[in-house]
Amino acid sequence: xxxxxxxxxxxxxxxxxxxxxxxxxxxxxxxxxxxxxxxxxxxxxxxxxxxxxxxxxxxxxxxxxxxxxxxxxxxxxxxxxxxxxxxxxxxxxxxxxxxxxxxxxxxxxxxxxxxxxxxxxxxxxxxxxxxxxxxxxxxx
Amino acid sequence: xxxxxxxxxxxxxxxxxxxxxxxxxxxxxxxxxxxxxxxxxxxxxxxxxxxxxxxxxxxxxxxxxxxxxxxxxxxxxxxxxxxxxxxxxxxxxxxxxxxxxxxxxxxxxxxxxxxxxxxxxxxxxxxxxxxxxxxxxxxxxxxxxxxxxxxxxxxxxxxxxxxxxxxxxxxxxxxxxxxxxxxxxxxxxxxxxxxxxxxxxxxxxxxxxxxxxxxxxxxxxxxxxxxxxxxxxxxxxxxxxxxxxxxxxxxxxxxxxxxxxxxxxxxxxxxxxxxxxxxxxxxxxxxxxxxxxxxxxxxxxxxxxxxxxxxxxxxxxxxxxxxxxxxxxxxxxxxxxxxxxxxxxxxxxxxxxxxxxxxxxxxxxxxxxxxxxxxxxxxxxxxxxxxxxxxxxxxxxxxxxxxxxxxxxxxxxxx
Numbered sequence: 278x279x280x281x282x283x284x285x286x287x288x289x290x291x292x293x294x295x296x297x298x299x300x301x302x303x304x305x306x307x308x309x310x311x312x313x314x315x316x317x318x319x320x321x322x323x324x325x326x327x328x329x330x331x332x333x334x335x336x337x338x339x340x341x342x343x344x345x346x347x348x349x350x351x352x353x354x355x356x357x358x359x360x361x362x363x364x365x366x367x368x369x370x371x372x373x374x375x376x377x378x379x380x381x382x383x384x385x386x387x388x389x390x391x392x393x394x395x396x397x398x399x400x401x402x403x404x405x406x407x408x409x410x411x412x413x414x415x416x417x
Numbered sequence: 418x419x420x421x422x423x424x425x426x427x428x429x430x431x432x433x434x435x436x437x438x439x440x441x442x443x444x445x446x447x448x449x450x451x452x453x454x455x456x457x458x459x460x461x462x463x464x465x466x467x468x469x470x471x472x473x474x475x476x477x478x479x480x481x482x483x484x485x486x487x488x489x490x491x492x493x494x495x496x497x498x499x500x501x502x503x504x505x506x507x508x509x510x511x512x513x514x515x516x517x518x519x520x521x522x523x524x525x526x527x528x529x530x531x532x533x534x535x536x537x538x539x540x541x542x543x544x545x546x547x548x549x550x551x552x553x554x555x556x557x558x559x560x561x562x563x564x565x566x567x568x569x570x571x572x573x574x575x576x577x578x579x580x581x582x583x584x585x586x587x588x589x590x591x592x593x594x595x596x597x598x599x600x601x602x603x604x605x606x607x608x609x610x611x612x613x614x615x616x617x618x619x620x621x622x623x624x625x626x627x628x629x630x631x632x633x634x635x636x637x638x639x640x641x642x643x644x645x646x647x648x649x650x651x652x653x654x655x656x657x658x659x660x661x662x663x664x665x666x667x668x669x670x671x672x673x674x675x676x677x678x679x680x681x682x683x684x685x686x687x688x689x690x691x692x693x694x695x696x697x698x699x700x701x702x703x704x705x706x707x708x709x710x711x712x713x714x715x716x717x718x719x720x721x722x723x724x725x726x727x728x729x730x731x732x733x734x735x736x737x738x739x740x741x742x743x744x745x746x747x748x749x750x751x752x753x754x755x756x757x758x759x760x761x762x763x764x765x766x767x768x769x770x771x772x773x774x775x776x777x778x779x780x781x782x783x784x785x786x787x788x789x790x791x792x793x794x795x796x797x798x799x800x801x802x803x804x805x806x807x808x809x810x811x812x813x814x815x816x817x818x819x820x821x822x823x824x825x826x827x828x829x830x831x832x
Contacts, residue, residue, distance in 0.1 A: 297444065297777045298777075298824075298828065301773075301774060301777065301828065302828055305770075305828060305829065329768075329769045329784060329785050329800070330767060330769045331799075350767055350799070351767040351768075351769040351770050352766075352767060352770050352829075353769065353770045353773055353774075354769060354770075389773075396769060
């Protein structure tokens with residue numbers, strides 16, 4: 278599936294929720310289910326430290342596609358990280374580089390990605406994009 | 418105090434009508450504002466005063482010859498007198514307007530530090546301090562090669578004041594400590610601290626950012642050397658704050674910032690400085706917010722700070738009992754003397770998650786370290802959820818918080 282197709286899927290899924298509790302309960306579920314990052318990757322260099330919550334994030338290039346892993350101490354943040362991984366995992370660096378990230382706004386989670394939130398998610402998105410650019414450069 | 422007695426002195430529903438923001442809906446639900454330790458909401462009287470001045474009287478203060486300038490100057494100086502009376506300063510020129518408590522601490526750290534702190538000298542702060550009462554001292558200590566020492570607190574969040582005596586040496590120049598902890602709510606024994614310090618000729622700065630809105634402060638009776646607070650935490654505008662300093666100290670201290678009203682005469686060879694308080698008020702002062710602060714103080718005094726304190730203590734007691742009945746909830750900061758601040762965590766639930774979900778219910782709390790990382794380090798945690806109450810809050814709102822927390826716990830239990 279392309280990045281946009283996955284985003285459309287997520288938007289459709291969230292449209293089905295009747296109220297905020299359903300939406301957040303789902304995020305909690307996603308956060309709980311995300312396997313997270315092996316402890317050996319929970320290093321200082323993989324840590325994006327916000328003053329509210331921590332995000333650990335690891336990216337690698339395998340067979341021409343980007344592999345992403347993430348973890349957070351806050352479950353809602355981890356749930357949103359799970360959505361970001363679902364969108365960008367196994368995509369090519371070029372597609373990641375050119376992607377237009379729109380689903381966060383559309384499912385009403387924009388507040389979590391505002392630069393002042395300090396939860397690490399903004400930096401995570403930036404880093405995913407940076408990896409896209411860097412891996413794109415490497416794979417050429 | 419029994420409910421009936423309080424109702425005679427404080428009419429909460431009438432007070433709530435003074436705060437327009439309390440009628441707002443957040444995510445479609447009535448706002449429950451429990452972030453008062455970060456900033457308080459503003460009564461109509463303050464907002465109206467700001468509007469009135471911008472509409473009718475705005476003009477740069479001091480040295481103006483025209484009507485409006487005099488009107489603004491009078492407003493600004495009248496606000497200074499209101500502050501003077503509020504904290505019972507001996508002279509109005511001992512009241513310096515700053516941008517807030519942080520700037521006030523920076524002013525003292527730099528100016529007092531420049532004049533009195535030298536290599537090998539010592540500054541004492543407490544482990545309970547807000548970063549604003551740590552970092553300015555670290556900076557001056559670094560610059561002057563002085564030593565920063567720390568008065569610790571116990572696991573209840575109370576300062577270990579018995580250690581103060583041994584911490585002070587003949588090189589100690591100043592102790593900077595808060596009156597009330599912003600993250601735990603502890604009320605510190607500042608009278609005792611000042612006594613111990615003065616017995617050894619050490620100066621004391623009290624950070625009253627979290628206390629002027631709850632407790633009556635008399636700087637002469639306390640005999641405190643410096644006292645700082647922010648306007649926005651006492652129902653006044655943002656961007657205005659106060660530094661109180663004893664006249665003889667302020668006179669000995671050099672100016673910190675240059676320009677504007679702080680000069681007497683300027684030549685390229687030598688500039689002489691204005692007298693107090695203007696020596697420390699460089700540039701166009703924030704006179705309209707100073708006037709707003711004056712109105713805020715009048716508003717608070719009209720209700721009566723003792724009445725406010727008594728009612729907030731009642732809210733604190735009610736909320737503490739209620740929250741402690743929640744399984745797995747732990748309160749950080751259990752000092753005997755506390756103000757209406759409750760810092761807590763629920764086992765297994767991150768403070769960010771708790772804060773985000775409460776927000777969805779219209780409940781505003783603060784989460785994180787509350788700019789007191791050393792306090793969090795003491796407890797070995799990354800942060801807390803903090804609910805802080807003001808006299809416009811109600812027991813019904815505390816019930817809403819209680820039910821909100823239970824709802825969040827339930828969401829996490831079914832994961």
